Amino acid sequence: xxxxxxxxxxxxxxxxxxxxxxxxxxxxxxxxxxxxxxxxxxxxxxxxxxxxxxxxxxxxxxxxxxxxxxxxxxxxxxxxxxxxxxxxxxxxxxxxxxxxxxxxxxxxxxxxxxxxxxxxxxxxxxxxxxxxxxxxxxxxxxxxxxxxxxxxxxxxxxxxxxxxxxxxxxxxxxxxxxxxxxxxxxxxxxxxxxxxxxxxxxxxxxxxxxxxxxxxxxxxxxxxxxxxxxxxxxxxxxxxxxxxxxxxxxxxxxxxxxxxxxxxxxx
Numbered sequence: 001x002x003x004x005x006x007x008x009x010x011x012x013x014x015x016x017x018x019x020x021x022x023x024x025x026x027x028x029x030x031x032x033x034x035x036x037x038x039x040x041x042x043x044x045x046x047x048x049x050x051x052x053x054x055x056x057x058x059x060x061x062x063x064x065x066x067x068x069x070x071x072x073x074x075x076x077x078x079x080x081x082x083x084x085x086x087x088x089x090x091x092x093x094x095x096x097x098x099x100x101x102x103x104x105x106x107x108x109x110x111x112x113x114x115x116x117x118x119x120x121x122x123x124x125x126x127x128x129x130x131x132x133x134x135x136x137x138x139x140x141x142x143x144x145x146x147x148x149x150x151x152x153x154x155x156x157x158x159x160x161x162x163x164x165x166x167x168x169x170x171x172x173x174x175x176x177x178x179x180x181x182x183x184x185x186x187x188x189x190x191x192x193x194x195x196x197x198x199x200x201x202x203x204x205x206x207x208x209x210x211x212x213x214x215x216x217x218x219x220x221x222x223x224x225x226x227x228x229x230x231x232x233x234x235x236x237x238x239x240x241x242x243x244x245x246x247x248x249x250x251x252x253x254x255x256x257x258x259x260x261x262x263x264x265x266x267x
Contacts, residue, residue: 001065001081012061014038014082014089016069016126017096019046022145022193025221026093027054036061038087040078040096042068063087069096070114075125088137091228092130094123094167095145099160101264112159119163124170131174131183138182143228144171148191148236151245153253155261164189168234175233184231188224191241193217 013030017023019041027039031054039047044066051062065081067074082089097119100111127142134140147161150168154161171187178185192214220237227235236242248256 001063001085010034011090012036012038012087013091013093014040014078014126014130015093015095016040016122018050019043022188022190022217022221022224023093023095024050025218026095026143026225028218029221029225030091031058031060031062034058034060035091036063036087038063038065038082038089040065040067040069042066069118069122072117072121075122075129078126079129088133089130090134090139091141091143092126092134093143093145094126095143096122097145097163099157101157103156104158107159115159116163119160120166123167127174131178134183135178135181140183141228141231142171142174142183142185143224144185144187145224146171146187146189148189148241148245150187150189152248152260153257154264155257156264172233184228184233186224186228186232187234188220188227189234189236189241189245190220190224191215191236191238191244193220 013035015023015027015030015037018027018037018039020043023041027037027050030037037054037060039050039062041047044064047064047066051064054060054062063082063085065078067078069075098115100107100115123144127144131140131142134142144167146167147164149157149161150164152161168187168189171185175185175187194214194216215238223235223237236245251259
């Protein structure tokens with residue numbers, strides 16, 4: 001754990017997957033709003049660069065934790081490190097996640113098990129660890145990053161879509177349970193977003209993305225941040241994404257699945 005300190009702010013936000021994409025943009029927003037930060041990512045070099053940048057620009061207390069969240073012990077290790085450092089987390093942002101593209105019977109099992117650990121198990125574990133303290137103190141905020149993929153099955157990314165559906169359902173359920181505790185849960189469901197995600201998954205050439213203009217990560221992060229501050233439960237950035245998410249409820253599931261398959265294909 002590495003801490004960079006120049007000044008003191010009132011609350012602390014923990015953000016996973018903070019080295020790039022939506023996670024990095026969320027970190028920028030929290031820094032600009034005078035939060036202390038706990039940044040978690042496996043890219044330690046990038047985290048150091050970010051901490052120095054935030055120190056120079058905003059004077060934040062930035063704590064870097066370099067962890068591979070696909071390892072099952074990572075959430076408990078993060079929680080223990082922060083307890084030992086006497087750092088209280090007021091806002092938990094479960095942003096880390098990745099996908100894999102291809103037919104389920106052909107994709108790599110080890111990679112998919114790691115994806116389940118990062119996207120689903122780690123998110124649940126971290127939420128479990130930190131939410132108790134939030135309830136005890138009578139305040140706290142949790143932002144879980146799902147996807148517009150959460151609203152329908154996703155052939156060619158079957159496991160990824162399923163993990164996002166879990167995040168949506170889980171977040172809605174505990175948001176209900178936490179009513180009147182002072183703790184709110186927001187689930188952010190962005191559509192396709194400009195980031196390295198699509199190149200890593202191997203779906204950059206799909207009909208869904210080819211030649212399409214995507215929302216930038218900064219805009220998605222801003223929408224998510226403001227929804228979190230307002231205590232909203234579900235936020236879907238972009239009118240078209242909202243429309244698509246709502247419309248699938250009125251179309252037979254088998255047809256929805258066929259449409260998604262067609263959009264995901266690369267020819």
